[in-house]
Amino acid sequence: MRHLSARQRAGQILLYALLIAIAVVYVYPFLIQISTSFKTDEDAATNGISLLPQVWSFAAYERLFANSDFPRWFFNSAVVTVFVTVGRVFFDSLAGYALARLRFRGRSVVFAALVAVMSVPTVVLLIPKFLVINQLGLFNSYAGMILPLLVDAAGVFIMKNFFESIPASVEEQARIDGAGTFRIFRSVVLPMAAPALVTIIILSFQGSWNELSHFIVATNDPALTTLTKGVASLASGQLSQGSQFPLKLAAALIMTLPVAVMFFVFQRRIMNSTEGAVKE
Amino acid sequence: MATKARRVGSSGIRRGEAAAGWLFTAPVIVVLGLFLLVPVLMALWVSFSDWAGRGSPFAGSVSFVGAKNYAAVLVDGGLATRDFGTSLRNNAWYVLLVVPLQTVLALFLALMVNRSVLRGRGLFRTAYYFPSVTSSVAITVLWLFLFSATGAVNGVLGWLGIHGPNWFNDPRGIVHLLLGAFGASDGPAALTQGGVLGVSWWGWLAGPSIAMTAYILMAVFTTSGTFMLLFLAGLQNIGGDVEEAAMMDGANGWQRFWRITLPQLRPTLFTVLTLGLIGCWQVFDQIYTGTQGAPGKTTLTPAYLSYDTAFRTQEWGQGAAIAFLLFVIIVVFTLLQRWVLRDRPVSRRRIRAYEPVPAKEGTR
Numbered sequence: 001m002r003h004l005s006a007r008q009r010a011g012q013i014l015l016y017a018l019l020i021a022i023a024v025v026y027v028y029p030f031l032i033q034i035s036t037s038f039k040t041d042e043d044a045a046t047n048g049i050s051l052l053p054q055v056w057s058f059a060a061y062e063r064l065f066a067n068s069d070f071p072r073w074f075f076n077s078a079v080v081t082v083f084v085t086v087g088r089v090f091f092d093s094l095a096g097y098a099l100a101r102l103r104f105r106g107r108s109v110v111f112a113a114l115v116a117v118m119s120v121p122t123v124v125l126l127i128p129k130f131l132v133i134n135q136l137g138l139f140n141s142y143a144g145m146i147l148p149l150l151v152d153a154a155g156v157f158i159m160k161n162f163f164e165s166i167p168a169s170v171e172e173q174a175r176i177d178g179a180g181t182f183r184i185f186r187s188v189v190l191p192m193a194a195p196a197l198v199t200i201i202i203l204s205f206q207g208s209w210n211e212l213s214h215f216i217v218a219t220n221d222p223a224l225t226t227l228t229k230g231v232a233s234l235a236s237g238q239l240s241q242g243s244q245f246p247l248k249l250a251a252a253l254i255m256t257l258p259v260a261v262m263f264f265v266f267q268r269r270i271m272n273s274t275e276g277a278v279k280e
Numbered sequence: 281m282a283t284k285a286r287r288v289g290s291s292g293i294r295r296g297e298a299a300a301g302w303l304f305t306a307p308v309i310v311v312l313g314l315f316l317l318v319p320v321l322m323a324l325w326v327s328f329s330d331w332a333g334r335g336s337p338f339a340g341s342v343s344f345v346g347a348k349n350y351a352a353v354l355v356d357g358g359l360a361t362r363d364f365g366t367s368l369r370n371n372a373w374y375v376l377l378v379v380p381l382q383t384v385l386a387l388f389l390a391l392m393v394n395r396s397v398l399r400g401r402g403l404f405r406t407a408y409y410f411p412s413v414t415s416s417v418a419i420t421v422l423w424l425f426l427f428s429a430t431g432a433v434n435g436v437l438g439w440l441g442i443h444g445p446n447w448f449n450d451p452r453g454i455v456h457l458l459l460g461a462f463g464a465s466d467g468p469a470a471l472t473q474g475g476v477l478g479v480s481w482w483g484w485l486a487g488p489s490i491a492m493t494a495y496i497l498m499a500v501f502t503t504s505g506t507f508m509l510l511f512l513a514g515l516q517n518i519g520g521d522v523e524e525a526a527m528m529d530g531a532n533g534w535q536r537f538w539r540i541t542l543p544q545l546r547p548t549l550f551t552v553l554t555l556g557l558i559g560c561w562q563v564f565d566q567i568y569t570g571t572q573g574a575p576g577k578t579t580l581t582p583a584y585l586s587y588d589t590a591f592r593t594q595e596w597g598q599g600a601a602i603a604f605l606l607f608v609i610i611v612v613f614t615l616l617q618r619w620v621l622r623d624r625p626v627s628r629r630r631i632r633a634y635e636p637v638p639a640k641e642g643t644r
Contacts, residue, residue: 012360012397013394015398017395019392019398019404022389022408023403023404023407023408025409026407026410026411026501026505027407027410027427028432029411029422029432029501030411030422031411032422032425032426032432033425036425044425045430046430048425048426048428048430048431048432048434048435049431049432049436058608060490061516091307091308091311092308093304094304094305094307094308095304095307095308098300098304099305099306100302102297102300102301102304103297103298103301104297104298104300104301104302105298106302106395107301109641110305112311113309114308115576117312117316117317120320120607121561121562121606121607121610122601122605123562123564123583123586123603124320124604124606124607124610125316125319125320125581125587126564126583126587126590126603127323127326127586127587127596127599127600127603128319128320128323128600128603129315129319130347130590130591131319131322131323131337132314132315132318133315134315134318137323139466146450147311147315148311148314148315150307150311151307151308151311151312153308153312154400156308159565178418180296180553181296181297181300181419182300185304194640206413208413210414210415210416210417212415212416212417212565212568212569213564213565213568215585216568216587217587217591227417228415228417230471231417231418231421232420232568232569234421235417235420235421235424235569235570236570236572238570240441240447243428245425245428247471248307248421248425249421249422249425250417251421252417252421252422253418255415255417255418256414256415256418259414260413260414260444262415263410265347267406270409270413
């Protein structure tokens with residue numbers, strides 16, 4: 001490569017040192033989390049910063065899996081996430097396709113309403129959502145946990161943008177061959193939309209797995225507690241006397257794993273999807 | 281309806297398209313209408329009613345009370361007003377610190393990671409982005425540990441000879457602490473006498489409490505990665521030709537950043553500031569998981585207060601009123617920020633500086 005002067009080289013080294021230092025600050029907390037989950041309570045309380053447990057202890061994990069509702073929480077989170085993700089992939093792409101390609105009266109009104117909906121802050125909807133879920137008799141049910149999350153305006157928006165970016169010629173050909181609209185959608189359009197669908201899968205998986213506030217207002221039955229709600233209750237002292245950080249950190253760690261795995265599998269895709277979302 | 285549809289609607293190939301269009305969008309319309317539009321209207325009614333949480337808010341026993349709930353929160357001067365004022369104070373300091381810090385840090389990281397000479401760019405990018413994918417609950421649990429009295433943060437501060445505070449249990453405001461260091465531990469009478477929303481002027485100036493500061497650091501830690509990606513996308517869109525030209529003309533790195541790169545990043549900057557502002561006024565998950573407003577109500581936020589007032593205190597009307605006030609705050613701030621960052625007519629000298637920049641905003 002280019003020849004660097006001594007000054008440039010020093011600058012270069014300084015830059016790397018700085019970036020590595022920042023990276024350590026960003027990553028070290030998670031390493032502490034992993035190691036602390038294998039520590040004893042006293043070890044965690046006295047050696048908060050060390051990465052090696054004095055004695056390896058699996059007590060936190062035994063407690064979580066053998067002696068608590070943790071497996072139940074995990075199951076509930078998994079159920080909600082699967083249904084929400086499948087629902088969003090299907091309904092978001094249907095609506096996105098209709099808004100991008102099909103000509104019908106009122107299309108622009110539907111689209112404008114969608115954009116308006118996207119700008120309503122979710123936290124403002126806490127009490128309102130409870131009111132409707134309660135009124136419909138969906139309080140404390142999987143339906144009440146899943147249905148309100150089943151579609152999302154942002155996902156429709158992403159799918160619409162995607163369909164507008166691919167040429168319509170293939171569909172036109174299928175149409176001329178006499179295929180119906182849904183048939184075209186299922187066997188011609190959806191396969192082409194795979195990249196955008198992956199984006200929807202990532203976003204809805206992450207969104208519903210990490211969702212907290214909706215489940216707080218939709219349920220209060222312990223049997224329907226999700227991971228986020230359960231771990232939040234752990235943090236505020238349920239199930240534990242004193243601080244018991246290894247237990248809490250182990251629970252938070254297991255909760256993070258599925259999202260972390262997905263992140264590393266789809267890493268390239270996640271980085272690009274965010275780019276796609278801004279470009280509009 | 282179908283008879284007046286465009287001519288294509290009745291021709292062979294496009295037959296049934298209108299019906300399909302409505303059918304395809306129906307699930308989205310129904311779900312969003314039912315769980316978004318209807319709820320907002322219902323809550324609007326509740327905020328003007330004396331509904332106490334039992335039965336339907338539309339039952340005959342529930343009556344219209346006018347602006348009573350809004351008055352309790354805004355002007356009555358009782359506990360509800362004081363709590364709302366306190367939560368606004370806390371959240372305002374949070375916004376004031378988090379938004380600039382996360383934006384500057386994200387932009388800095390993006391500029392560094394975007395340098396073509398940098399090796400291991402992907403690795404750095406992954407490290408900086410990872411905290412953004414984890415859930416707010418998991419991060420809060422981790423943060424409670426890191427910032428505990430004997431935690432890692434105080435451990436590091438100890439190496440530097442600083443005795444760290446008991447972060448999440450410390451209600452002292454950092455501006456008050458700073459002033460106290462200069463001997464001004466009690467506010468002047470002019471500031472402690474008067475006030476607004478049940479909080480004295482001196483109370484408004486307290487700054488974020490030490491507990492809130494830990495949340496502020498957490499917000500910067502978890503969002504800077506996301507916004508770094510947005511800035512990276514923006515940087516890749518503007519390309520390097522203009523910057524190269526400026527380099528040829530002898531502009532140094534600092535000049536190139538302020539005169540070339542930053543003006544071209546304006547649309548991304550706008551997005552980042554808007555998302556940051558909206559997100560920062562909605563702090564809920566962290567407070568619910570962590571401190572629930574404690575210590576001394578210094579981590580109370582309007583979003584959490586709205587939830588707490590409705591679901592715990594069972595003052596549903598007031599809770600809904602707080603939610604709508606929060607909505608208004610978010611809208612006002614978004615508009616204000618849009619106005620501040622609007623495209624201004626630029627001076628002739630500036631125009632000359634920008635002249636060679638081609639319009640890039642519309643390109644994909």
